[in-house]
Amino acid sequence: MVSPVWKVTMLKAMMARSEEGQKEPKKWDMVIGPERNLFDLRLRDLWHARDLIFLFVRRDFVSVYKQTILGPLWYLIQPLLTTIIFTFIFGNIAKLPTDGLPQFLFYMSGTVVWSYFATCIGKTSDTFITNSGLFGKVYFPRLAVPVSILISSLIAFAIQFIFFLGFMGYFALQGSVLHPNWWILMTPVLLMIMAGLGLGFGIIVSSLTTKYRDLRFLVQFGVQLVMYATPVILPISSFPKRFQWIILANPMTPIVEIFRYAFLGGAGTVNLPDLAYSFGFMLVAVIIGGVIFNRVEATFMDTV
Amino acid sequence: MSDLVISAENVSKAYRLGQITSGTLSDDLKIWWAKARGKPNPLLKIGQEVHGNVEGETLWALKEVSFTVEQGNVLGIIGRNGAGKSTILKILSRVTAPTSGFVKIQGRIASLLEVGTGFHPDLTGRENIYLNGAILGMKRAEIDRKFDEILDFSEVEQFIDTPVKRYSSGMYVRLAFAVAAHLEPEILVVDEVLAVGDAEFQRKCLGKMSDVAQQGRTVLFVSHNMSSILRLTRETIVLEKGHLVLRASSAEAVDYYLSAGNARAGERTWEESEIPPNAEPYHPIALRLLDKSGKVVETVRSVEPFSVEAEYSLSAPLTGLRIGLYINSARGDQVLTTFDIDDASRFEEYTSRSAGHYVSRCKFPADFLNGGRYILGVNASSYRIRRYFMDEQALAFNVSSLGAPGSQWSEPRSGAIRPRLEWQIEQR
Numbered sequence: 001m002v003s004p005v006w007k008v009t010m011l012k013a014m015m016a017r018s019e020e021g022q023k024e025p026k027k028w029d030m031v032i033g034p035e036r037n038l039f040d041l042r043l044r045d046l047w048h049a050r051d052l053i054f055l056f057v058r059r060d061f062v063s064v065y066k067q068t069i070l071g072p073l074w075y076l077i078q079p080l081l082t083t084i085i086f087t088f089i090f091g092n093i094a095k096l097p098t099d100g101l102p103q104f105l106f107y108m109s110g111t112v113v114w115s116y117f118a119t120c121i122g123k124t125s126d127t128f129i130t131n132s133g134l135f136g137k138v139y140f141p142r143l144a145v146p147v148s149i150l151i152s153s154l155i156a157f158a159i160q161f162i163f164f165l166g167f168m169g170y171f172a173l174q175g176s177v178l179h180p181n182w183w184i185l186m187t188p189v190l191l192m193i194m195a196g197l198g199l200g201f202g203i204i205v206s207s208l209t210t211k212y213r214d215l216r217f218l219v220q221f222g223v224q225l226v227m228y229a230t231p232v233i234l235p236i237s238s239f240p241k242r243f244q245w246i247i248l249a250n251p252m253t254p255i256v257e258i259f260r261y262a263f264l265g266g267a268g269t270v271n272l273p274d275l276a277y278s279f280g281f282m283l284v285a286v287i288i289g290g291v292i293f294n295r296v297e298a299t300f301m302d303t304v
Numbered sequence: 305m306s307d308l309v310i311s312a313e314n315v316s317k318a319y320r321l322g323q324i325t326s327g328t329l330s331d332d333l334k335i336w337w338a339k340a341r342g343k344p345n346p347l348l349k350i351g352q353e354v355h356g357n358v359e360g361e362t363l364w365a366l367k368e369v370s371f372t373v374e375q376g377n378v379l380g381i382i383g384r385n386g387a388g389k390s391t392i393l394k395i396l397s398r399v400t401a402p403t404s405g406f407v408k409i410q411g412r413i414a415s416l417l418e419v420g421t422g423f424h425p426d427l428t429g430r431e432n433i434y435l436n437g438a439i440l441g442m443k444r445a446e447i448d449r450k451f452d453e454i455l456d457f458s459e460v461e462q463f464i465d466t467p468v469k470r471y472s473s474g475m476y477v478r479l480a481f482a483v484a485a486h487l488e489p490e491i492l493v494v495d496e497v498l499a500v501g502d503a504e505f506q507r508k509c510l511g512k513m514s515d516v517a518q519q520g521r522t523v524l525f526v527s528h529n530m531s532s533i534l535r536l537t538r539e540t541i542v543l544e545k546g547h548l549v550l551r552a553s554s555a556e557a558v559d560y561y562l563s564a565g566n567a568r569a570g571e572r573t574w575e576e577s578e579i580p581p582n583a584e585p586y587h588p589i590a591l592r593l594l595d596k597s598g599k600v601v602e603t604v605r606s607v608e609p610f611s612v613e614a615e616y617s618l619s620a621p622l623t624g625l626r627i628g629l630y631i632n633s634a635r636g637d638q639v640l641t642t643f644d645i646d647d648a649s650r651f652e653e654y655t656s657r658s659a660g661h662y663v664s665r666c667k668f669p670a671d672f673l674n675g676g677r678y679i680l681g682v683n684a685s686s687y688r689i690r691r692y693f694m695d696e697q698a699l700a701f702n703v704s705s706l707g708a709p710g711s712q713w714s715e716p717r718s719g720a721i722r723p724r725l726e727w728q729i730e731q732r
Contacts, residue, residue, distance in 0.1 A: 028408040052438040066426040137421045139398035298401035
């Protein structure tokens with residue numbers, strides 16, 4: 001045992017040492033403290049981590065379909081099967097209207113757009129849970145994970161989008177009347193809003209799931225339900241009047257509607273205020289998400 | 305005059321107990337409801353084990369820890385389980401934030417709490433080098449530049465385009481460490497990553513670590529392994545229940561650490577709270593050093609026999625149980641390992657032990673250990689089945705070389721053993 005007297009001597013020696021000839025830098029590179037500014041998302045760190053983001057995207061893309069027979073073909077099979085089923089059930093059996101557009105293209109355009117949003121939100125909302133092992137061992141800007149998800153989902157979207165264009169061409173050759181128009185130029189804006197919505201809601205849910213695991217199930221299920229409140233399956237015009245406010249309140253509605261109108265023309269409704277509404281909604285979601293994420297990020301390892 | 309690169313100022317970290325255990329909204333509601341009626345938390349396990357510094361429902365894993373590290377210093381951090389070592393690492397690595405206090409850092413810091421963090425089993429060795437490197441904070445260009453070196457160090461060149469899930473665990477660890485070893489931060493924070501891989505590889509890792517230290521970079525090294533602490537660090541801080549209790553030269557700190565705790569002169573006893581729950585059904589009671597007359601002592605003479613006894617109880621019968629003793633020198637070199645059923649006839653006699661109270665006593669012959677300070681470790685395991693309990697630094701003791709062969713010269717003898725050997729001198 002060490003006698004208390006000895007301990008005190010050690011302590012004094014220690015203090016003496018720390019006073020003798022050490023020089024504090026004028027400015028510290030980094031200060032780790034208990035609180036930090038809620039709105040400081042440290043985007044600069046994120047920018048420095050761009051190599052990491054790129055590698056995450058690559059990892060997601062390469063590893064998902066390893067050891068599968070069809071490999072990346074799954075990117076095409078998913079929307080194709082969904083479209084075929086929608087066409088069969090809603091188009092042929094239920095005979096729901098499609099604003100005069102070819103049923104197949106109508107459903108496919110909706111499915112392709114929707115699946116980008118659904119993938120973004122679904123995967124982002126698992127950020128903390130699936131990466132808890134990684135996050136517990138090393139620091140890197142946590143936002144790198146959700147951002148890489150947005151990008152890798154974008155690649156999947158691109159593949160499906162080209163597939164969709166192929167079908168468009170096929171239907172045009174078959175004599176369907178399509179009216180692609182200048183709204184096509186809005187596609188990047190639509191994608192950005194969807195990415196933002198997916199990111200915003202995804203990170204809100206992801207931050208809350210560190211405490212309440214229940215929310216994961218709610219999201220998986222909820223996203224499916226919300227799809228029925230968009231024009232993915234039913235054009236707005238066919239919704240009963242008294243329920244139309246629900247579909248109009250959904251920020252995804254203008255996105256699906258504009259996308260479809262831009263590429264297929266037809267009877268879709270398109271107006272800028274609706275788009276602005278979606279944009280505003282996205283902005284709010286991203287800001288709230290960012291703040292919550294920032295808060296949770298600092299201490300989530302203690303609760304997971 | 306040296307520059308400070310790390311300054312930790314009154315760093316504290318609190319963990320809330322109880323609340324951590326609930327994971328669903330409904331559980332939380334139950335807790336709130338119970339609280340509202342003034343009842344105790346219904347979901348808290350009875351007799352839930354609590355280490356360290358507990359105040360109400362808060363556990364202080366670290367309490368007002370302050371220290372500074374100068375450029376180029378290699379600082380060791382030691383402490384028993386639950387002393388706050390990993391918490392301080394997590395804070396320095398920015399994995400979690402302190403509850404109060406600040407850590408200021410100058411320069412690029414990288415932490416290695418584990419090797420192979422973020423390795424993806426489906427990706428090839430090459431892809432994983434890039435991914436892991438980037439996770440640890442390297443730029444792509446930097447990895448490109450060091451790729452050949454990493455590959456060379458890892459010794460898995462042939463398999464570099466094979467998914468790492470096909471690797472043997474040794475190859476996996478080698479590749480992972482190779483990436484980590486080529487990080488070039490100004491400050492490196494290392495956990496006991498060296499406790500992996502075979503002896504040969506561990507030696508290589510230690511070599512790499514001391515290279516890093518010699519290049520004038522700052523290293524913080526957390527370990528249970530006193531010999532690596534002594535070999536790699538000049539200064540060491542000792543944590544005890546969240547408090548920094550000592551900062552001294554590594555030799556002093558290690559000695560303090562080894563003699564602290566419940567080890568009184570020649571005897572180490574274990575309290576219920578120190579025994580990990582997974583030791584069940586094994587309960588360590590005491591480890592004692594006895595001189596030739598059976599008295600508990602702290603110092604034995606090299607020229608006399610001595611014994612070491614481990615007292616323990618079993619709350620259930622155990623098959624294949626063996627009690628092991630380790631002797632290491634205070635510098636951390638292993639001297640020997642021995643088990644109570646090493647002898648073939650004992651091995652057959654004690655294939656299983658019924659529940660009860662036991663003492664396993666080992667007698668060491670005279671003229672065996674050299675004078676110096678040694679550390680006794682104890683271990684209870686069933687070979688290839690389970691390790692019940694292990695304390696590698698249970699008890700420190702001294703051996704006096706008074707009267708040992710050659711003590712007519714006052715010079716110290718190197719080496720851990722000092723046998724009385726038969727010499728013949730012939731004149732031809």
